Amino acid sequence: MKKLEDILIKYNFNLASKGxxxxxxxxxxxxxxxxxxxxxxxxxxxxxFDTNYKQVEKRMxxxxxxxxxxxxxxRKSLRNSEVLRLLIIEERRM
Numbered sequence: 111m112k113k114l115e116d117i118l119i120k121y122n123f124n125l126a127s128k129g130x131x132x133x134x135x136x137x138x139x140x141x142x143x144x145x146x147x148x149x150x151x152x153x154x155x156x157x158x159f160d161t162n163y164k165q166v167e168k169r170m171x172x173x174x175x176x177x178x179x180x181x182x183x184x185r186k187s188l189r190n191s192e193v194l195r196l197l198i199i200e201e202r203r204m
Contacts, residue, residue, distance in 0.1 A: 114133075118130060121179045123177050127172055129171070129173025132155050133170060137198060167190065170190050183196065
């Protein structure tokens with residue numbers, strides 16, 4: 111998980127937000143289940159952190175809002191599901 115933390119920091123994800131830990135958890139869940147769906151990941155994270163689906167989605171989005179990941183991939187913006195796929199790819203590259 112250290113590599114993933116480094117990736118999130120490198121792309122300026124907000125370390126102080128709950129979403130930072132949600133992203134770490136989301137990548138681990140997605141790696142275990144290659145056929146993942148973002149909604150299922152939100153639910154699993156919500157259960158793990160005793161919150162709800164909408165809060166997980168919101169906190170993950172807030173955590174990445176000022177990141178430069180979209181810029182790196184020459185995109186105007188990215189959805190959480192796209193960010194999750196890119197983080198998995200980035201982690202494999204390290």
